[in-house]
Amino acid sequence: MKKALIALVMAALMTAPAIAQQTIKIANIVELSGPGTTSGTNFKDGMLLAVKEINAAGGILGRKIETTTNDTQSNPGVAKGLTQKAIDQDVFAIFGPVFSGSIMVSMAESRRAEIPNFTGGEAAAITQQGNPYVFRTSFTQATAMPKIARYITDQAKHKTLALIYVNNDFGKGGREMLMKALEKSPTKIVADISTDSGQIDFSAAVLKAKGASPDAIFVYTNEEESARVLRELRKQGWTKPVIGETVLTSQKVIELAGEAANGAIAHVGLTVDAPLPAIRAFRAKFEREYKYISDHNGMKGYSGVYALKAAIEKVGKLDRKAVAVAMKTLKVKAADQPGILMDVEFDKNGDLDRDSFLTEVKGGKQEVIATLPPLSKK
Amino acid sequence: MNKRNVVLAFLALAALLVAPHFLKSYGLYLLTYWLVFILATMGLNLTVGYAGQKSLGHAAFFGIGAYTVAIMMKAGLSFWLGLPAAALLCFLVGLALGFPALRVQTIYLAFATLGFNTAAWLVMRNEEWLTGGTFGINNIARPSLFGMSLDGSLAYYHFTLGMTIIFAALLWGLLRSPWGKAFTALRDNPIRAESLGVDIRGYTLLSFAIGAAYAGIAGALFASLVQFIDPAPFTVGSSIMMYLMVVVGGPGYFLGPVLGAAVGVVLPEWLRFAQAWYLFVFGTAVVLLMIWLPDGLLSIPDRLRARREAREASAARSAAAARHGGNA
Amino acid sequence: MTDFLQLFFSGMATGSIYALAALGFTLLWQASGTINFAQGEFVMLPAFAMVGLIAAGAPLPLAFVLTVVLAIGVLGWAFKRGVVDPLFRHGMMPIVVATIGLSIALSNGVRAGYSAEAHPFAGMFPDRIFNIAGVTITLADCGTLAFALLLVLATQSFLARTVTGRAMQAVAQNTESATVLGINVPRMIFYTFAINAALACAAALLVTPVYLAKFDMGVSLGTKAFFAAVIGGFNNSRGALLGGVIVGVGENLAAAYVSPQYKDAVALALFMVVILFKPQGLLGRKEERKV
Numbered sequence: 001m002k003k004a005l006i007a008l009v010m011a012a013l014m015t016a017p018a019i020a021q022q023t024i025k026i027a028n029i030v031e032l033s034g035p036g037t038t039s040g041t042n043f044k045d046g047m048l049l050a051v052k053e054i055n056a057a058g059g060i061l062g063r064k065i066e067t068t069t070n071d072t073q074s075n076p077g078v079a080k081g082l083t084q085k086a087i088d089q090d091v092f093a094i095f096g097p098v099f100s101g102s103i104m105v106s107m108a109e110s111r112r113a114e115i116p117n118f119t120g121g122e123a124a125a126i127t128q129q130g131n132p133y134v135f136r137t138s139f140t141q142a143t144a145m146p147k148i149a150r151y152i153t154d155q156a157k158h159k160t161l162a163l164i165y166v167n168n169d170f171g172k173g174g175r176e177m178l179m180k181a182l183e184k185s186p187t188k189i190v191a192d193i194s195t196d197s198g199q200i201d202f203s204a205a206v207l208k209a210k211g212a213s214p215d216a217i218f219v220y221t222n223e224e225e226s227a228r229v230l231r232e233l234r235k236q237g238w239t240k241p242v243i244g245e246t247v248l249t250s251q252k253v254i255e256l257a258g259e260a261a262n263g264a265i266a267h268v269g270l271t272v273d274a275p276l277p278a279i280r281a282f283r284a285k286f287e288r289e290y291k292y293i294s295d296h297n298g299m300k301g302y303s304g305v306y307a308l309k310a311a312i313e314k315v316g317k318l319d320r321k322a323v324a325v326a327m328k329t330l331k332v333k334a335a336d337q338p339g340i341l342m343d344v345e346f347d348k349n350g351d352l353d354r355d356s357f358l359t360e361v362k363g364g365k366q367e368v369i370a371t372l373p374p375l376s377k378k
Numbered sequence: 379m380n381k382r383n384v385v386l387a388f389l390a391l392a393a394l395l396v397a398p399h400f401l402k403s404y405g406l407y408l409l410t411y412w413l414v415f416i417l418a419t420m421g422l423n424l425t426v427g428y429a430g431q432k433s434l435g436h437a438a439f440f441g442i443g444a445y446t447v448a449i450m451m452k453a454g455l456s457f458w459l460g461l462p463a464a465a466l467l468c469f470l471v472g473l474a475l476g477f478p479a480l481r482v483q484t485i486y487l488a489f490a491t492l493g494f495n496t497a498a499w500l501v502m503r504n505e506e507w508l509t510g511g512t513f514g515i516n517n518i519a520r521p522s523l524f525g526m527s528l529d530g531s532l533a534y535y536h537f538t539l540g541m542t543i544i545f546a547a548l549l550w551g552l553l554r555s556p557w558g559k560a561f562t563a564l565r566d567n568p569i570r571a572e573s574l575g576v577d578i579r580g581y582t583l584l585s586f587a588i589g590a591a592y593a594g595i596a597g598a599l600f601a602s603l604v605q606f607i608d609p610a611p612f613t614v615g616s617s618i619m620m621y622l623m624v625v626v627g628g629p630g631y632f633l634g635p636v637l638g639a640a641v642g643v644v645l646p647e648w649l650r651f652a653q654a655w656y657l658f659v660f661g662t663a664v665v666l667l668m669i670w671l672p673d674g675l676l677s678i679p680d681r682l683r684a685r686r687e688a689r690e691a692s693a694a695r696s697a698a699a700a701r702h703g704g705n706a
Numbered sequence: 707m708t709d710f711l712q713l714f715f716s717g718m719a720t721g722s723i724y725a726l727a728a729l730g731f732t733l734l735w736q737a738s739g740t741i742n743f744a745q746g747e748f749v750m751l752p753a754f755a756m757v758g759l760i761a762a763g764a765p766l767p768l769a770f771v772l773t774v775v776l777a778i779g780v781l782g783w784a785f786k787r788g789v790v791d792p793l794f795r796h797g798m799m800p801i802v803v804a805t806i807g808l809s810i811a812l813s814n815g816v817r818a819g820y821s822a823e824a825h826p827f828a829g830m831f832p833d834r835i836f837n838i839a840g841v842t843i844t845l846a847d848c849g850t851l852a853f854a855l856l857l858v859l860a861t862q863s864f865l866a867r868t869v870t871g872r873a874m875q876a877v878a879q880n881t882e883s884a885t886v887l888g889i890n891v892p893r894m895i896f897y898t899f900a901i902n903a904a905l906a907c908a909a910a911l912l913v914t915p916v917y918l919a920k921f922d923m924g925v926s927l928g929t930k931a932f933f934a935a936v937i938g939g940f941n942n943s944r945g946a947l948l949g950g951v952i953v954g955v956g957e958n959l960a961a962a963y964v965s966p967q968y969k970d971a972v973a974l975a976l977f978m979v980v981i982l983f984k985p986q987g988l989l990g991r992k993e994e995r996k997v
Contacts, residue, residue: 032822033657033814037922041822070650071657076514077604077611081411081647085404104516105606167503167967169512169608194966198926200916201954203716204961204969207709224824224918235835236712236842256826256918258833292823432798478982485741485798486985489936493978496970504967614929618743618806625803654818661811665789668804672796 023066024059024318026051026305027086029106030096034074035168035197038223038252039098039297043120044069045290046301047095050339053285060309061318072097076105087113092320093308094118098297100126100169107134116311116324118304120297123173127349133324135307135350137300139269141177141245143353147372148245148267149181151358156241158216162191162209164202164229166221174220174245190214199225202232216241219248219264223295227256234260241265249359249366251293261361265369269356270299270341273366278338299341306339307332307346345374394539398532406531407603412643413538414600419623419635419642420549421592426621427629428553429585430565431479435491436620438498439468439590441612443597445502448515448607457521457602464594472590476583495614502609514608518601538599545595550632552588561585565630626667628674637675641667708840713958719847720916721954722854722947726909727931728938729858729946730902736878736941737898740790740801744809746928748781748903752910753919754816757825766830774907782903786896809924817921829915850912857908858947861901865943874898930954933973937980939987948989952976 028047031040051065059065068089072079079102086094087109093116097103100123107126110117111133118135119126124142126134152158163178165171179189191212193205206229209217219229219242226248233242244266247253251272254261268274272283272294282302286294294302308323310332315322330346344354358370398406422436446467447460478490502509509515520528521537528537552558560581563571572578601607619642627638645663649656671677727745734740742748752773759769789808793800831849835842865871876884877894885891909927917923934953938945953973961969980987 032654033817035922037817037822038824069653071654073657075610076606076608077411077600080604080606081404081407084402084407088402088404101512101514101606101608101610105604108517108605167512169514172512196969198922200926201716201720201958204713204958205966207712207962208966211709224920227918228916235844237837252824256824258826292821426799481982482985485940486981489940490978490981493974493981496974500968500971500974615925622803622806625799629799655814657814658811658818661807661809661814664807665804665811668800668807669789669792672793672800 023064024093024312025066025068025089025091026308027082027089027091027094028067028069028096029072029079029082029086029094030069031074031098031102032069032071034072036072036074036097036099036102038295039120040072040074040096042295042297043096043098043301046286046294046298046303047305048301049286049289049298050302050305052289053339054305054309060312061316063318065305072099072102074099074102076102079103079106080109082106083109083117086110087115091115092318093323095301095304096120098300100173103134107131110134114320114324116308116320116327118308120300120304123169124177125173127351131350132328135304135327135346136352137304137307138296138352139356140351141174143351143375144245144267144269144356145174145177146181146375147356148243149178149185149187151267151372152216152218152243153182153185153187156216156243158187158214158241160188160190160212160214160216161243162193162212162214162217163189164193164195164205164209164217164219164221166197166225167194168197170222171220178218178220178245195221195225195229197222197225200228202229203236205229206232206236206238210236210238214240216243218242219244221247223247223250223252224256226253227261230257230260230264246270246296249361250295251366252295254361254364254366259364262364264361266359267356267372268296268359269354270296270303271357271359271366271368272299273359273368274342274357275368276334276342278334278341281338282341303339303341303344306337306341307344310337310340345376391543398535403531406535408644408647410531410535410538410603412639413535413542414596414603415620415623415639415643416635417542417545417599418593418596419620419627419639420546421589421596422620423589423624423627423629423631423635424549424553424561424592425585425589426624427631427634428558428565429561429581431582431585432484432488433491433586433589434488434614434617434621435475435493435495435498436589436593437612437614437616438495439472439593440597440600440616440620441498441502441607441609442471443468443594444601444607444612445509445515445597446594447598448518448601449508451519452515457519457598461595461598464598465591466594468594468597469587469591472587473583475590476586479582479586480579492614492617495612495617499609499613502612509609512608514606515601516606518605518607520602520605534603538603541595541599545592549592553632557581557584562630622664626664626674628676631674631676634674634676641675709962710959711839711841713962714955715841715843716847717955717958718951719851719954720958721934721951722851722858723909723913723950724927724930724934724953725858725938725947725950726854726905726912727927728935728950729861729943730905730909731931731935732938732940732943732946733898733902733905736943737874737895738786738790738794739798741798741805742902743802743805743928744812744924745906745931746924746926747809747812748777748906748924749909749913749927750816750919750921750924751781751812752777752907753827753914753917753923754820756910756914757827757919758820766828770907770911773910774904777903777907778900780903781906782900783896785903786899790899809928813921813924820921822921824918824920827914827919830911846915853908854912855947857905861905862943870894870897933977936977937973937988939989941986942989945987945989949987952988 030044055064070082079097083106095118098120100121103119103121111131122141124140165175191209195205242264246268248264249266311323311326314326328348332340333343342354346352353374356372357368359366360369425431425433443464446464450460479487528534560576623638623642626641627634646660649659652659755773756769831846834845873889874894934949938949956972957969960972
């Protein structure tokens with residue numbers, strides 16, 4: 001029985017198709033079940049959309065892209081295994097995972113195999129370990145938080161701030177970066193409130209935040225929870241500013257929170273509502289293909305593939321090491337490569353820098369109220 | 379153990395030793411993962427399958443073992459110090475958790491262990507100074523044995539295989555001893571067991587403590603295998619999965635956990651061809667498996683034997699009836 | 707004091723929803739020894755049925771009625787015949803594992819077949835806000851609380867006052883003597899499953915505006931309902947309401963006055979105390995040990 005089972009397992013493992021050199025294989029390793037499902041699904045859909053477009057236009061260097069998609073169940077242990085599976089299949093590049101905890105584990109594997117690995121993770125630590133094969137598709141929290149902190153202190157001139165964050169690595173990482181960014185500023189954090197992923201009732205959290213009578217409340221939670229916080233804030237009569245980063249003014253939150261989202265302000269690295277033609281086009285294509293509106297994770301997956309394409313084209317051949325080196329100084333302009341969505345610059349750590357937006361929800365729509373230049377331009 | 383079983387055991391061992399040469403690193407990783415869960419669920423099988431105590435908190439011990447080793451290794455201590463510490467700590471906590479089992483039974487015991495698991499998880503998540511909170515603990519090293527590094531995946535596989543066989547053999551010995559008999563007596567009829575002089579209190583506590591120690595050892599191996607731990611694999615949900623593995627494999631069968639862990643760990647991977655639907659297929663398979671074999675996969679031989687005996691008995695009856703008929 | 711009342715009332719509304727799901731838990735357990743680990747998914751599925759029907763153009767009341775009919779068929783009859791009946795005589799373990807499998811299959815089936823996204827769901831109560839003595843209350847909270855209370859009380863008086871309800875209780879307490887008394891036991895057990903399914907639909911109607919229709923909404927709801935059921939008493943249905951409210955209010959007060967990170971610990975501590983010292987639940991009567 002046991003032997004038969006092992007034979008079965010081996011057969012399953014060895015059916016990986018022989019590598020056809022005509023295609024470029026990319027593995028998609030993302031959260032399609034568990035707490036990361038929404039992020040992972042968006043990232044995957046965006047990535048697949050880009051691949052479809054590139055293939056329709058003739059591929060990269062004349063070669064078609066072939067993808068495999070696997071679900072990490074939001075579990076770092078599984079993500080590690082799947083990365084090994086991708087390495088066994090000799091893929092050219094790996095996309096994902098999105099969860100910071102998972103990429104922190106799996107990127108050790110892709111590094112050992114010298115395979116470029118694009119992540120949607122935003123934790124600052126990912127690129128601080130000197131891994132030459134990991135690249136971001138979005139800002140790190142270490143880039144995003146100083147931008148919004150600058151707005152809070154200099155522009156809005158809030159003296160006190162209450163912080164509601166979600167107790168997972170995303171929320172805690174962002175909280176740390178925000179606190180660091182505000183450390184030497186006149187803005188003081190007067191309430192620091194932890195909430196749970198999947199929490200329903202936010203009356204206590206909002207009550208505590210209000211109780212500290214801050215000038216503004218900063219909300220850093222995932223989509224559904226953000227919507228519930230906004231509703232609770234409205235219910236308890238909070239009329240002063242609500243500020244966030246990326247998630248708070250996203251399409252999904254507006255859809256879920258309804259009227260309560262109006263007035264929320266957030267810094268957004270990527271948004272489908274940005275007034276740029278490439279992004280408008282992306283939004284329309286994505287919605288046509290998948291019948292829902294992409295969030296920033298969909299844009300990460302999509303633009304990530306185009307960054308890879310630009311790097312391969314720059315090198316001119318399919319050489320992983322050379323592509324990884326090229327990624328380190330890659331500059332892509334949206335005018336040349338519309339799929340990159342926005343002009344972008346990668347640095348030697350694999351971090352990226354580009355314009356970002358200050359957005360506000362007005363009349364049930366996200367509106368860009370200011371475009372913030374890259375941090376390096378200041 | 380009859381002759382056929384010995385042959386089977388050798389065949390299985392040979393397969394486990396030969397298999398890695400046909401596997402790439404992912405297959406090897408999965409196989410090691412499977413071994414770790416065999417070890418963990420063997421402990422749970424002792425508590426649930428042999429001693430009949432309902433436990434839904436096994437992942438907490440798995441986690442305590444993993445964190446013990448990870449924290450000790452981060453403090454510069456050797457894995458070989460961490461491993462016994464993990465086992466001992468789990469043994470003691472298991473002993474403590476056994477006490478509610480003396481007060482409450484059946485589902486209430488299951489609930490109490492579930493509550494314990496929730497509490498342990500809250501501590502793992504919130505006490506960041508100790509456990510790293512939701513950031514977890516990264517870059518956990520793999521041990522070395524007699525100066526031999528177990529860093530490579532093949533070496534670590536062999537190490538895990540060795541550990542699993544050693545502890546399986548120990549458990550086998552335990553179950554063959556009078557202790558083992560006492561455990562099953564406890565399960566089958568506690569009142570009768572007590573009247574026969576079995577120390578119910580002691581054995582209940584022991585079944586929890588030994589089961590927990592096995593989970594602790596498995597947890598230690600898990601931490602070193604994945605080289606990263608965070609609270610997520612140690613939730614109540616994971617305990618429920620381990621319980622599922624034991625019941626699906628066949629509770630109270632020595633090799634039940636081997637099959638059960640294969641269902642829990644390997645089957646979902648194997649079902650990945652079903653793409654987005656693979657977990658749906660997995661869940662449905664579990665439901666159907668339970669309806670088909672409520673006593674687990676290893677009840678198949680018993681069932682076949684029962685059927686054969688029933689057939690033979692009815693054949694004998696009809697033969698006898700025919701003889702009588704002839705005489706009449 | 708105003709703060710306290712605010713938290714208390716908000717917790718009551720959340721807790722009354724837990725109570726609806728908890729009531730189903732205890733009913734199934736009493737009638738058939740089923741611990742339904744898919745109880746949360748039993749609320750998720752009707753939520754999606756309603757989302758789908760509304761998207762197809764049905765008004766909310768019609769969608770609800772259709773969903774109840776569908777649920778009684780699928781989550782009541784088919785669940786009983788397909789999963790519980792074949793496993794009933796094999797004890798608790800196989801049923802528990804089968805419902806675990808079922809919960810995995812249901813949530814992932816919805817994810818793969820419908821959507822991984824959260825869908826908003828318009829409740830039956832308008833989104834209006836009141837202010838009473840400094841405490842803000844939404845009409846939706848009041849409506850949810852009233853409706854849930856009504857349902858729980860109606861279910862209980864049905865069980866206590868009507869002939870059918872009493873027969874169901876007789877079956878739950880002692881199947882054999884119920885048979886001797888001429889009660890149609892299988893039918894009574896089916897009624898229990900049907901009531902559970904209908905209650906799940908009602909819970910879906912009430913929670914989805916807040917929980918949002920999402921494939922994994924059942925996980926946290928199921929856990930909370932389970933805690934509520936145990937605190938109120940697993941082998942009686944009187945305590946479900948109390949249990950639900952204790953869990954709902956407890957987590958709010960703990961988050962505000964103890965530690966937000968350990969807000970679940972209050973319900974957990976109470977849960978443990980109940981199990982160890984009063985396993986029949988806060989409102990339960992002591993049960994004789996069956997040998």
